[in-house]
Amino acid sequence: MGAATMADVARVAGVSKKTISNYFNGYPYIRPETRARIEAAVAELNYKLNVSARNLSSGRTGTIALAMPEIAHPYFAELAQSVVSAAQRRGLNVVVEVTDGDRERELALLRGENGRYVDGLLLHAIALTADDIASSTLDVPVVLIGDRVHEGRFDFVTVANVDGAYEMTRLLLQSGRRRILALGVDRAEADTAAALRFAGYARALAEAGVGLADDLLVGPLPWNRAEGARAVADARERGVDFDAVFGFNDALALGALGELQRRGVRVPDEVAVAGFDDVQEAALTFPPLTTLDPGREGIAERAVSRLAERLAAYDLPPELFVAVPRVVRRASA
Amino acid sequence: MGAATMADVARVAGVSKKTISNYFNGYPYIRPETRARIEAAVAELNYKLNVSARNLSSGRTGTIALAMPEIAHPYFAELAQSVVSAAQRRGLNVVVEVTDGDRERELALLRGENGRYVDGLLLHAIALTADDIASSTLDVPVVLIGDRVHEGRFDFVTVANVDGAYEMTRLLLQSGRRRILALGVDRAEADTAAALRFAGYARALAEAGVGLADDLLVGPLPWNRAEGARAVADARERGVDFDAVFGFNDALALGALGELQRRGVRVPDEVAVAGFDDVQEAALTFPPLTTLDPGREGIAERAVSRLAERLAAYDLPPELFVAVPRVVRRASA
DNA sequence: ATGAAAGCGCTAACAC
């Protein structure tokens, strides 16, 4: 048996292979009657274009890879959704690679260990160092997404972490809060989200003449909900006095919010709560969470469009795109 | 320039092309010294296997498509994660297709309109009819995932919706609840999740000698959080008396839970709340949500492994796999 | 354990 080929379709339709190829590639100048004969032949033979053959011949795959630590986390799920939509709009398919935030897996992608199977790579790495990134031997375009700003060979799409955290902290200060529990602090590595968001927090406090208090800085810790809840429970147990919580991501903030409610603390009257990410759920809690919208759609769109540009034109200089988060004020702060 | 090919690597390593091919395909009988020369040549030339060429030559792509209505919804995000993991374990890549639950897009996939670009399709369709599915002209294996049981040409992986809803309703009845608000009811189409879960609910009530009350059946409505909240608000406004809420998915249940809290109704003391899906968040609310775990991991694993089986062996009879949901009892009911 | 040669099914250049 064996599936029908273009040659078969050409024969049945009584035209040349090239015309069939034209048909499938959207070439406009095909006579309506020819077109009809082609369509009939395609239906008769149940012909399916062999994309592998096209790929080999054209040197492109029409596919990009999206690599990220995980999919199930709301932030990444929403990002993946936006990336896939943006890619679909451009006729690109998306292969999703899950790295578990494992440096080896991230490196493997930058080394192209699986061979050349996509036209480009969108990589949200979390474990790679600047040197790792510089050492890439990949021969297709790469666009990095993430928090650590890596100026270097690749395009980079990131979020204004410092400014975002600064704005949110200012909002809390303006509403009269002075003892703001910061969840997710980690100053060990300079360019992580944890360090950058802390920097914004610290800057706002300094500007307002409010001192940094060690007992209000919680971290390093994993940025998930359980830890957010635990941190708040802990602070209360230890008798730490605070009138606001700023979770450096929504998961931490939502965990904190839940724990405060469990303890009967009124939000925002007694304690205000703010997050960072604007995941869908943030709008749906009670009270809904005040947070920072990083502009996920914009990030995805920019990352995909930049990759698409590189697919078309080589030798573009690396570009840095910084999305500016927008404060989304809801009832929690 | 042009990237290096196997022939180049063969030349530099001083072996034949076939040996290079063997090397990349995990053929074990290659002398260590040969292997070393190959590796040196690969590094020197920065050679990347051309997967398109391999695909054309071998007639396989090593890639499957996962098509679903959306990614950002927690249920689908978690399913996608599990599918990608299961596929990675088998050395398969996953292309994610988003259909928006649009029948035309779902049909396009079953018609193979994009040509042959994957070895198989995992389709979580929500709009397709049995006829649509029967009309598929796709020439690669298809495994359907979903709520509507479609016995037919394709393998089908689903959840025991009736039994699950029955068990949960029994649990509520056993804890003394008699007026159970059912969220998401829709009896219009026989084999939808809405109809099946309702059937389980009704069966449990009947068995317990509790009558169906029209004012306790809410739907049809979209199965999201806002609707869950609205349904509860509505019921309370209208003075409907209920001592439990069974949301036919977690989104509805979580919306209901939030609304009850907003209104100061104690959960589960005054009203118990139960859901269906066991999304991650269900464990993290306050109180944590009692729900049904459909066994997402198992579903994903089964769907992928069935597809992998079909990739290897043709002419397997279609199989129906029904995951039995497990009650996860938490504090809300 | 390795080599030689024949395709896989398409695209792209160019001709008409």
Added chain:
DNA sequence: GTGTTAGCGCTTTCAT
């Protein structure tokens, strides 16, 4: 508008 031809870079017999 349509046809001809020469590859794209592998895998796969079949030999050795």
